[in-house]
Amino acid sequence: MATARMCVLFVVLSTTLSEDVKLKYKAANKPVRLIPEEELKRYDGSEEGQPIYMAVKGVVFDVTKGKEFYGKDAPYNALVGKDSTRAVAKMSLDPADLTSDITGLTEEQLESLESVFEGTYKTKYPIVGYTASRILTADGSPDRDFKPEDQPHFQIKDEF
Numbered sequence: 001m002a003t004a005r006m007c008v009l010f011v012v013l014s015t016t017l018s019e020d021v022k023l024k025y026k027a028a029n030k031p032v033r034l035i036p037e038e039e040l041k042r043y044d045g046s047e048e049g050q051p052i053y054m055a056v057k058g059v060v061f062d063v064t065k066g067k068e069f070y071g072k073d074a075p076y077n078a079l080v081g082k083d084s085t086r087a088v089a090k091m092s093l094d095p096a097d098l099t100s101d102i103t104g105l106t107e108e109q110l111e112s113l114e115s116v117f118e119g120t121y122k123t124k125y126p127i128v129g130y131t132a133s134r135i136l137t138a139d140g141s142p143d144r145d146f147k148p149e150d151q152p153h154f155q156i157k158d159e160f
Helices: 002-024 037-041 064-070 085-090 107-124
Strands: 053-056 059-062 127-130
Touching (some): 053 085, 059 107
Antiparallel strands (some): 059 127
């Protein structure tokens, strides 16, 4: 009887813990890769059946499951199909803020950006790639400080 209870307890705990892990870490369905800006623009929610991509801090997320927020004519559709880091930091939909440029942001805005990036995007949406700004310098050469193994959801077998 005690053994049966232990087995049931083990199954319940295993299921609960596995569900918790599933919520925190979502693996991409496809290998994670570099997504050029031109390609990212195609995933703006305007075409039915296409995924919806959004980049924050150079990390491209598949936000398709949130299409009621990010799809065509949805309230946050302006954020998709591009790197909207500044807009996320400022909680803004102003077209001037729809950029990856974080120059001039306040400490409070940078903290907000980090909080939303870690607490919302990384926990809710699969990462499908990186923008060039994440892994290349302004002149197009590789960023020597970029370490793939330090990136969210990076798996060498998927990358190369």
